[in-house]
Amino acid sequence: MGTISKGILGGFSGKVGTVIGGSWKGIEYMRSLATSVSNPNSPAQLDQRARFGTMIKFLKPLTAFLRIGFKNQAVRMSAFNAAMSYNFSNAITGAYPVYEIDYTQVLVSQGSLPQALNPTAVSTTAGEIDYSWEDNSSDADAMADDKSVLVVYNPVKKRVVTLEGGNTRTGGSQVITVPASFSGDEVQCYISFQNANGSVISNSQFVKGLVVV
Template sequence: MGILKSGIMGPIRNKTGPSVGRMHRSINVLTGAYRASTKPPTTSQLDAQGKFGLLSGFLTNIDDLIKVGFKQFSKGKDPVNVASAYNYDHAFLVDETGFTLNYPELMYSRGYILPAESPAMLALPGQIEFNWLPQRQSMYCQYTDMATFLVYNPAKGYSVKKALATDRYAQGYMLDLREDFVGDTVHCYMSFASKDGKLQGNSTYLGQLKCV
């Protein structure tokens, strides 16, 4: 791949002979034209495609949380791509049907703000009640830290999330669910961020429960 700092006779776009020019992050880029392979994909290639599809389906569903949660580790890259690379190595389990997501290991946020102390959940009609214990204040643990909650429904393929819903001092929050979640098993997460949102914390997997 060639990067054209000044361009050849100016910016290049679209196909020119065997080359294709385009703009990528405000840079003129020249690449070879794509050639479709006539070889059938290998088992490892099919596995990789399946894994990528599973993980991408989960992450793109919560891209608004990831863009904030992985921003400080992105360094100009797309936070969703950074989150995908970070999660990929431990994101999957293998069973008799193939690959499934390893939900307890997935993270939508990373950082130094401390997680909740002994978080717990309770399924109520149309809601999930989150609770946690009080913590001693420190540089990365303030009463004013704001909590974010995520409930992912794999059966429906979408989630309910609430960013910066309440502060750490509240020690609890009631998250409203969608009506069509009733009877489904969901996976629950939460994280804290500093009040000004500049610092994030590691997201924590709280477990799964059945919605009522």
């Protein structure tokens, strides 16, 4: 049975007939009851579940960072779901039943701030990755004090290392430290920029895959 909490014109919670009502993040919603599926293992559904599972496994270690990277997209949905929506549509490659992540197409952040100019990364010292970029602080909407944001994803160990509030656009470089256990593993490197007060971020860029010294 549904309960009306704000009068007849307000939202309701619970079930009324074939409709379910509730509230999420202060947003009243209604949805219909799920219909039964005659064949839950149809080729299309198996394919969809395989793609979904591949992306969930990739994004799960990034959950905490995505609250920063996709916070500007978290409108009527969580930051994780916003990241899932974009990457599910753009960053999966392969064919059923074997799907993989296309790391070059992944976004770990999404926003309107200008991206890094010609970023690159190298690992020449044990446990360190050196990022560098060119100064584009004169571009529209870019600021000299925008801070670099770095993400290193290790597919072998399913681990992520992040750095927020790094060197500025004009600084041109930033070192990120990774665990000693990453030595010999190929990792995927991403960079974004965030404004000084942290309210706006750029789309992330795939910098490169590299083997950690």
